[in-house]
Amino acid sequence: MTAPLFPLAGRRVWIAGHKGMVGSALVRRLAAEQCEILTADRAALDLRDQAAVNAWVAAHKPEAVFLAAARVGGILANSSAPADFLFDNLAIALNVIEAARHGGVAKLLYLGSSCIYPKFAPQPIPEDALLSGALEPTHEAYAIAKIAGLKMAQAYRRQHGCDFISAMPTNLYGPGDNFDPVTSHVLPALMRKTHEARLRGDAVLTIWGTGTPRREFLHVDDCADALVFLMKTYSGDGHINVGAGKDTTILELTRMMAEVTGFAGEIRTDPSKPDGTPRKLMDSSRLNAMGWRPRIALKDGIAATYRWFLEHHAEARGMGA
DSSP, rough: OOOSOOOTTTOOOEEEETTSSSHHHHHHHTTTOOOOEOOOOOTTTTTTTTHHHHHHHHOOOOOOEEOOOOOOHHHHHHHHHHHHHHHHHHHHHHHHHHHHHHTTOOOEEEEEOGGGTTTTTOOBBOOTTSSSSSSOGGHHHHHHHHHHHHHHHHHHHHHHHOEEEEEEEEEEEEETTOOOTOOOOOOOHHHHHHHHHHHHSSSSSEEESSOOOOOOOEEEEHHHHHHHHHHHHHSSSSSEEEOOOEEEEEHHHHHHHHHHHTOOEEEEEEESOOOOOOOEBBOOHHHHHHHOOOOOOOHHHHHHHHHHHHHHHHHHHHHHT
């Protein structure tokens, strides 16, 4: 394991976006670092307000910043409000990064998204695939804003000598995920779907497409651990992919989900429905070479997430779980 270049013990660490899935995981992970965790609720600090962000940083004097705040949403939200996704995410990145420079923050980690990569990127996706092709149109506005954020962190490093870095996580899941049947991503959507099918006693569960597309999933607590690892050990110009290093088919994922949720019926595919991108896997070899690897196996992570869903989600409790 690489020796820490930037130990966090005793430092004031601001988690921007601490109530989101990644931010919450960072709060959990940083509890072991003996640092002072700084947070600000949305009601107390609007990250889209440059003057307010400057004033907050000046008053609280963070030494390190994890920039995990973002406006996020699924395909419908991205397609119907592209201006909002561009404005809010650009403003958050611009304001926090500039305030960090102005306020003398020693180190900042900007959190990107795998959607920054081209729609037809090589598989596994290396870091240098960035800007090598057209983006997926359904989330183009969000992707452009996230690309601008990582380029801004890079530019501040080059022009101002700021120790600002960027990390690009793969598909994340875990406590705090979105389980809405319309807007959730595939893993939480399948979790809810198999859960409801079990409660109804369905004999058959049908999934869209052939079930052959492959997707990569990383537990959010593993992601938080990787981000802390990078904050402590990495100081470089290029962004770093954060992935699980392996992928699984949607059909395999559904079978795993059925086992965890207790659905015992037949699983069928519907090839008349679209499959989407055949494969989406990040190349995390740079991060692995630094000495970090994930610890939570997919099935174990799904089981833990299902327990969290049953305990915390109103819809799950309302279904009689």
